[in-house]
Amino acid sequence: METKGGEALPEIVTESVIPRWRVLWTHSNCEQLVCDQLAAKGFDLFLPSVEAWSRRGGVRRLSRVPLFGGYLFLRHAMDKASYLEVYKARGLVRILGERWNQLAVVPDSEIEAIQRFLGSGLPILPYPYLREGQRVRITRGPLAD
Secondary structure, X not given: OOOOOOOOXXXXXXXXXXXXXXXXXXXXOOHHHHHHHHHHOOOEEEOOEEEEEEEEOOEEEEXXXXXXXXXXXXXXXXXXXXXXXXXXXXXXXXXXXXXXXXXXXXXXXXXXXXXXXXXXXXXXXXXXXXXXXXXXXXXXXXXOO
């Protein structure tokens, strides 16, 4: 969209034309279901997953599980029509944010950091001495500054 003389576009218009990463909250164990439905409609999705041991029927096996249970990421220039199309996905609870034009945005750098870490092949283990919200500095490895 062009303007005359450099005037600013309304916030809602600029928001809808820029593809940004959004967070989709799904029902329990429905991450892959939602991902498959929206991918079939042509949406750009990222469902970070890791291998974890599980036990079914007394048999222990290695399977892929979501890194963030109940959540996946969608990159799309969100307008009202695409918002409604995403909302039709079976298994979706909601798109995080207040309204269709005020959705929560995840910075590209955060998604890239998750992708780098998953691509490194390093094991994902929780750090035992961190509190929620505590700031950390990563000095070595794929996520280092």
